[in-house]
Amino acid sequence: AQLGSIADKLREARYGVVLWSAGKLAFEHAELTVQTICNIVREINMQNTRCSGLPLGGKEGDYTANQVCGWTTGYPARVNFARGYPEYDPFVFDSHVMIANGEADAVVWVHAFNATATPPQTELPTVVIGRSGMQFEREPDVFIPVGTPGIDHAGHTYRMDSVVALRLKKLRDAGLPSTAEVLNAIEQAI
Known part of the structure; x- marks a missing residue:
């Protein structure tokens, strides 16, 4: 009854907007929920x-x-370069699925914002490029502490509507490199 009422209201609206909290869709195959929402919006527009x-x-x-991945590859995250070109598949290249299926040789986990976030639990060799002060359930094989954008170094972030890039200023000098500096150094070493 409630779903029917919502559908009726969307059909009757002069301009309906379906909002969802992407961060709350942290369950298996959540992308199918987003796909269903997009299909509903498309149907209403028809x-x-x-x-x-x-x-x-x-x-x-x-x-x-996702913005950076989009303007560098033409696709959002979950892109594979194994064939020498960007290949997008949100299901096949889901890191959790790849780890569970034994398709990964190692985990390189990058997280410069939240010191309480932890990489996926796995026996694979794990490299963490993360915020200083992180605590781990299982110590990674390699931990490279980095500064936080907008605190320890300047940078950019995108507003939640993905339209506007916002400048981030450096507020302190913690002596930590940025994620970009670390990744560039790794690339140069390879």
Whole structure:
């Protein structure tokens, strides 16, 4: 009854907007929920009304990572370069699925915002490029502490609507490199 009422209201609206909190969709195959929402919005737009979908939230660099991935590869995150070109598949290249299926040789986990976040639990060799002060359930094989964007070094982030890039200023000198500096140094060493 409630779903029918929501559908009726969306069809009757002059301009409906379906909002969802992307950060709350932390369950297996959550991307199918987003796909269903997009299909509903498309169906409504094929009728005699207008409708948009808008994900809210995002956290700890999600939007920025997707933006950078998008303008460098043409795809959002979950891109594979094994064939020498970017190949996008949100299901096949889900890191948790790849680890569970034994398709990964190692885990390189990058997280410069939240000191309480932890990498996936695995027996694979693990490299963490993360915020200083992180605590781990299992110590990574390599831990490289980095500064936090907008605190320890300047940078950019994208607003939650993914439209505007916001400048981040350095507020202190913790003597820690940025994630970009570490990744560039690794690339140069390879």
